[in-house]
Amino acid sequence: AGRRVLDPSEATRMPVDMVSGATVTMMVIADSMTQSAVKIARSRGLDAGAVSVASEPAHRTIDQTGSALESWQALLGDGSVRRLQITNRELDDLFQRTGNAAAIARPQQGNPNASFVDVYVALASVPTIGRSLLGDAEYDRLRQDLKPGQQAILVAGDGPYSFRGSGYVRGGIFDRIEVIQSESSIRFRDRNYRRVGALSAEGAPDFPEIGVFVTPDGSNLDPGASWRFQLLVQRATGALDKAFVTTGLDYATPEKFLTAPVSPPAAVAPPVAAAPAPAATQPAATGEAEPPLWQRMWQARKLDIAIMLAAIGVLTTIFFFQDFLVKWPRAFERIRLGYLAFTLVWLGWYEHAQLSVVNILTFFNSLRGDFRWEYFLRDPLVFILWSAIAAALLFWGRGAYCGWLCPFGALQEWTNRVARWLHVPQVRVPFWLHQRLWPFKYIIFLALFGLSFGSLGLAEEMAEVEPFKTAIILHFAREWWFVLFAVGCLAPGLFIERFYCRYVCPLGGALAIPARVRMFDWLKRYKECGSPCQRCANDCPVQAIHPEGTINPNECIQCLNCQVLYHDDQRCPVVIQKRIKREKFLALQSPSMVPEPKRKPRVLVTVNGREQSVERKPAASQAASTEGENQ
Template identity: 30%
Template sequence: MAALAWLFIAHCASAEGLPRERIEDFIVPPMSLGEALNDKGVWQLLNSGGAETGYVFETSVMAPLPGFSGAPINMLVVLDLNGRFMDVKLIEHNEPIFVSGLGEAPFRQFLEQYRGLSISDNMVVGTPYGAGGDGGQLVYLDGVTKATASVRIAHESILAAALQVAREKMQGISAGPPALPDLSIDEPLTWQDLVDQDLIHRVTYTNAEVQQLFEGTIWQDDDPEALDDPEALYLDLWVADLGPPSIARAVLDEDTYEELQYFLSISTSDAPILMVETARHGLVTEDFVRNTSPDLIAAHQDGLPVAMRDADIFVTLADDAPDALHDGTAMILRTDRRLGFDPTRDWLLSIQAQRQHGMFQPETGSVSLDATLSSPERFYTRPAEVRRLSPFEEAIRSRQTDLIVLGIAMAVLIPVLLFGQSWLAARKLFTPIRLATLAGVLGFVGWWGQGQLSIVTPLATLQTALTGGSYAFLLYDPFGLAVWVAAIAGFVLWGRGLFCGWLCPFGALQEFAHHIGRLLRLPQITISATWDQRLKSVKYIALAGLVAVTIFAPAHMDKAAEIEPFKTAITTFFIREWYYVAYAALWLVLGLFVFKGFCRYLCPLGALMAIGGALRLRRWIPRRVECGSPCQLCRVKCNYGAIKKTGEIQYSECFQCLDCVTIHDDPKQCVPLILAAKSQKRRPQPEAAE
């Protein structure tokens, strides 16, 4: 109970998030941290002028998905008001592969890929699938070799947290594919057609209407022209969506249309909006710079600001446009559809009307002249949204070929061991076949597929069970999960033998070390039966120690799990700090003299596999009455010491090498068969007796 309480307190502490001063350390000037927006660790991001420009939050608070250590990966995410990632930084994690394997550098490089992307993008980690291009297609993030599962967990944490913020603070920013102009539609339209079909919008405000908005302020008397002629137009604005070619061709002259099409061929995700103003307002101030955002024009959709900027295209209208428009202020603004802007849905255009009060240091006041606009659906098409696969589906897709090869190998190996073990063990080439199989396990399952099982996974599962977390992290590595499924299925059929004897890459490496030692004629150290049994208990002590660390000091679990040399020898292929390499090399050098010393005496995963072997439902190694008394040949030949003097198989220590099966079925090796054959020869034949 004390352990559970400690874990609960630790979990709650991590869920509270970092204090303000710690988060401020991650904010890069001139940006600064504003006020806390809720009790979930969401903060304001302020620009140099003190205006809100985005949101800052931690993933471990918003979406505490457990990693392979059992603890969440905590990252700081900075979003702008449009849902675009400004930064993602690593705060804290306990992922074993990064803590003491690859180091944090590749993890941080992975997180740098989010800058500039939007939560509206369909982002995936792994092998691309679906069509490329603009619109609703996918954005691919390069994973980290040997750590794909960990970065997928990080990716899902980032998205889950960001979408929470979007729903709560951005009124649910669009995450689907935007509507795109249907280029196949080509309607011959005139200017009058545009007006009649409401394809061009006219927004008007009189001086009197603007005066009413300023009424009661210090600026109410600061526009003499409005007071002198209240019925005159202050704003006479014409707005047209130039995305559909039919509308653009009807509004613009030929040269401007050609220039616009060239612009759109380069900026394929931009939506162009034409604005022509013929009255007093003029759309821009004297300080306006081309190709920037107009300071008097703003747009919103779904409660979110729509970033608009000048497309820097000189505009000439079509000949049949009214003369007043030819003399007005015309500009084409552009906005990015990938940020969620959809011209077919209502969006709010706000034109700012300004007045100044005072002579020497005038005070500027403004009011908003609003209009709700939209474009007809018939000119647009909505590409089928690429369905975003679940993390498990994405992982399977990216490892599809490897999983197929692994499946075929398992489909061959398991039936042969289940139904044809005696046939296999009797082959003259059995030893080369076994070594070839182990070479495939080492090369394909281990170094290539990164399918080396580790005690870290069961310990993380235990920690998740104690803290009530999610087991989703098990799905992020389908290749390793497939090996786990095979190993667990093997418990029922053979005990620990299938994994430890045939599917463990480091076990295969140890067995190769033994054969190399024999080829070099190195002396082989034989452990006495008494000490062999004593040393075999050490692995259970190691397992118990790791369980204790997981319960009482989970933050140190990744270091304690380094008792396994798997990460060094298999996962990172010996590219680590020298002391980890020396430790792994020690066991391989020892394996030249002592048969699979680590596997037999210290491996905590082997201890767990031995315990799991209690699920075994059958005794699959054939025995005779004479086994053990008087015959001891199998026991003497068993390198694992898994046969008792009585001839009984100790299945908790059996690695399924099949050497004893070979002896049992060979009339030239099995002592009872040899004696029976000699007895048969000495027995007189019926013909001779007659």
């Protein structure tokens, strides 16, 4: 069962979770499916009359009293664990039925009888099933996290095809799986997912992929009714094109784990609907009346969009009034650290709006094919960010993003500050070596860019050189080798500030290429900068200032540290000299510095018991000497 696309009552209903919580690819598929369903229904005259309402079945819930432990084979035998296995031959048959010539022309390689995907599914919120598969400690933690009405589904997979896919890495959405019950379609985000290392049930095999998915708030999966676990399988048909087919398994909680049925109150039969009007006079169906998918996505994220626009407005204000703000070093430092915390926590870890070099590769590859703005508009925050960055590149260069709006860059800066607070020694790279390490990020970007024209999918895999997905989107909840790589990218930054930004980041290299066309050059310099003064060059966090005093716009991250020094009369030698001269001038103008008129020496004598001040007369020898000099 699915959504009744022709039912007028569906027009005002919120989109099912398949649309509201999916990646761009899955949103397009879901939107296309809905529109196709409308067209097919109309062509076959299925839109006449009202949809009859079926009587509700008796409601059943999970029996929470059971807690026995069962073996893997016992769980398989009673249906507590269900299995979906597809061989290479069966996969080819599935694509054969779709009639997609491009997919049929690319059969699965390898042994036809070899397993392509092998997935096991179980309802882990059932006490006996959950304790048997997860163990007592893990199950108890799961139960504490479950809110009323939430269910937990365990999925374990084997075979070359992953049920998790890579969509959750890029956008935090598991776009290959969904749970369907009646008219509800449930999709899972990374916040609904927890990784499991191994199953605890006796005799359970080792699986490379095990995860527990918690149903989102408001999804209301009924454990007493059957539901379907659906898996999306994709096949590459070209550099940019893919074919899709769905398969799945039906799951029903074993009777022994459910309470006795409770009959619902009798429902009043709805009135019989009148005969439908002719097609020409009927109102437009929901499928055609609905706004485009990207508009629905923007409507659903109004608050997020407002916060994003406000953040960009604040950053623009900082740049336009930087000359005033940098005169207050402590206040400016707090503003910058607060903004970086917002970028890391809200923009990165919460909203997952971490840009990637993959976005650039996808954009340029789309220019070679059927370019449509609608595709990029379907992710509001990413689209707003890229639009702001495009404008910022013309005004200030790459620094607006790299120095302020990049969550991974913010993470590097915060970890380095903590390291400094812990007195971790800092390493300054010699400038000649630093200058020769710059090109690596450009080389990495150009390699990915060239590779994308041959195989965009392979370029996306190679783009794992960016640890953004692991550190920001997945919160380090990933396979150990990805976590190790991400930590390896962050660790040098404890000793060399923003090490990854300086030498490795392909996104930074891509943004640095057009940096020289910027319109504004608001970073002020003195003629003494670089000759002889090296204060700013030594304090620059990314060593973007050459020894001769010039700032390299390709490497500058607009942290404005040099501008703080520019106005600091306690650290900048030029301003210090100006301050000293000013203080001397003011001191000379002070009344205390004006010389008093010369007075004759006077002595204090006592006459008749009273003290009197009288002019002191010079001694006879001194008077004679003075007289001789006068002659």
